[in-house]
Amino acid sequence: MPDTVLPKSIGDLPAQAPANPESEAQSRARFFNTGNAFNVILPPVPDMAFTEEPTQALSSQTPTGLIACDISDQLECPFPATSPFVLAYYGKIKAGETLNTDFVSTGVIGYVIQGSGSVVCGDETVNWGQGDLFVLPGGYAHTYTANSEDAVVWLVTNEPQLSFENLQAPAPGTAPTGVVHYSAAEIDRQIGIIDSVGRDESSPGSALIFSSDSNEASRNALPTLTVAMNYLPPGITQRPHRHNSVAVSLVIKGENCFSTIDGKRKDWAPWCTTITPPVSIHSHSNHGDEQAMFLIIQDGGLYYHGRTMGFEFLEQPEPK
Numbered sequence: 001m002p003d004t005v006l007p008k009s010i011g012d013l014p015a016q017a018p019a020n021p022e023s024e025a026q027s028r029a030r031f032f033n034t035g036n037a038f039n040v041i042l043p044p045v046p047d048m049a050f051t052e053e054p055t056q057a058l059s060s061q062t063p064t065g066l067i068a069c070d071i072s073d074q075l076e077c078p079f080p081a082t083s084p085f086v087l088a089y090y091g092k093i094k095a096g097e098t099l100n101t102d103f104v105s106t107g108v109i110g111y112v113i114q115g116s117g118s119v120v121c122g123d124e125t126v127n128w129g130q131g132d133l134f135v136l137p138g139g140y141a142h143t144y145t146a147n148s149e150d151a152v153v154w155l156v157t158n159e160p161q162l163s164f165e166n167l168q169a170p171a172p173g174t175a176p177t178g179v180v181h182y183s184a185a186e187i188d189r190q191i192g193i194i195d196s197v198g199r200d201e202s203s204p205g206s207a208l209i210f211s212s213d214s215n216e217a218s219r220n221a222l223p224t225l226t227v228a229m230n231y232l233p234p235g236i237t238q239r240p241h242r243h244n245s246v247a248v249s250l251v252i253k254g255e256n257c258f259s260t261i262d263g264k265r266k267d268w269a270p271w272c273t274t275i276t277p278p279v280s281i282h283s284h285s286n287h288g289d290e291q292a293m294f295l296i297i298q299d300g301g302l303y304y305h306g307r308t309m310g311f312e313f314l315e316q317p318e319p320k
Contacts, residue, residue, distance in 0.1 A: 010034070010036065011035030011036050011039070013033060015030045015031065016030065016031040016032075017030060042075075042076065043074060045075070045084065045278060046275060046277065047264065047266060047277050048274070049268075049273070049275075050272055050273040051272045053067050053068075053069055053090050053273065054090055054152075054269075054272055057271075058114065058152055060150065063094065064093050064097045064098070065092055065099065066089045066091055066092075066101070067089060067090040067091075068080055068082075068089050069089065070082065078163075079163040079164075080159070081159075081163075082160075082248055082273070083246040083299065084164070085160050085224065085246070085299040085302065086158060086161075086225070086248050086297060086299055087157050087159045088248055089156070090113075090153075091153040091155050092150070092151075092152055093144050093145070093146035093150065093151040093152075093153070094146060094150055095147070095148055096145075098143055098144065100141060100142070101141065101142045103157045104138075104159055104163070104167075104168060105138045105158050106137075106158050106161075106170065106175060107135055107138050107158070107221075107222045107225075108136040109134075109156045109157075109221055109222070110128075110153050110155050111132075111133050111153065111250060112128050112130050112132045112133075112184075113152040113153065113271055114130060114151055115146055115151025115152065116130065116149075117145050117146040117147050118144070118145050119136065119144045120142065120143040121140050121179050122179075126179060128153075129183075130184065131187065132181065132182065133187065133229075134180060134181045135179070135212065135222070137170070137175030137176075137177055138169040138170050139169045139171055139174060140172055154250050154271075154273075154295075156225075156248065156297050158222065176215070177212050180212045182210060187208065191208050191229070191231065194208060206230065206231050206232070207228040207230040208229040209227070209228050210229070220300070220304075222301065223301050224301035224305075225299060225300070225301055226297070226299075226300035226304075227295070228295070228298075229294075230284070230294050230296055231293050231294075232286040232292040233286065234287075234290060234291065236285075236286050237283055237284070238283045238284045238285070240282065240283040240313065240316040241281070241311065241312060242281045242282065242310070242312060243279070243298075243300070243312075244308055245298040245300040245302070246276065246278050247275070247276035247298050248274070248297050248298075249274045249275075249276065249294050249295060249297070250271065250273055250294060250295040251269065251270065253290065253292055253293040254268040254286070254293070254294060257284065257285060257286045257287065257292045258284075258287075259274065259283070259285070260284075260285065261277070262282070262317055263317035263318055279310070281316055
């Protein structure tokens with residue numbers, strides 16, 4: 001038999017299989033080395049904004065249903081995803097109609113963009129209005145009903161996180177959070193408390209962080225998801241910084257506002273969903289006449305628990 005030609009480097013070796021497996025379990029084994037085990041190359045999380053999706057959701061011609069902000073093709077991800085661990089939707093509910101969802105997720109975070117209505121989760125009902133925020137536990141089907149006008153709700157789940165490990169939703173009643181409702185009036189009151197105290201330059205910006213009695217110790221809305229209502233007064237630019245978590249954000253109010261991501265400007269659009277890639281140097285600027293508001297959801301709980309958030313202030317690169 002001819003001599004086997006070995007590669008020049010162990011990094012060129014393909015995955016190795018057992019030579020003489022004696023069982024099905026042994027045949028499944030694969031072997032790598034220090035040269036080829038750590039060179040997995042995945043597409044980066046893009047810096048982008050979803051503008052067509054909110055336009056579609058807010059159109060009076062759009063029927064009741066979900067509109068996903070799905071870039072799984074760009075991420076080369078085998079399941080729908082907005083970022084590797086987060087999936088965002090616009091939920092449209094026509095006046096008097098009902099939208100049923102049954103997400104395979106730990107929970108659901110919802111923000112009411114337009115209209116009013118209710119959502120049923122297990123034996124609890126939340127009556128919501130414009131500007132309200134709520135968290136629903138996974139393990140239940142959720143039924144949304146709009147009142148006398150069309151409603152649009154921004155819904156965010158950690159479905160990609162569970163899909164990555166082929167996990168199921170928690171059994172009913174075992175999710176790590178219960179039903180939580182943050183009314184628009186209470187959100188405004190809490191922001192007023194923050195503003196009355198003020199902040200110093202050690203804070204990256206002004207934000208109200210949402211948590212619950214069951215997640216108070218971690219400061220998160222769900223164990224892996226951090227939720228914050230960020231706001232910027234007119235004429236203010238947030239101090240540039242970066243962190244290892246991805247930020248998926250909803251622009252609530254931000255005329256003449258923009259983000260700067262690694263030196264590149266990204267203008268905001270009404271009700272758009274934006275992605276801030278991990279470890280990018282970024283800041284947000286308000287050149288308008290009114291206070292800007294944007295709801296940010298990060299997979300920060302993963303990194304806080306892993307002690308790898310990597311938050312730091314930095315100088316913004318020169319514009320590209």
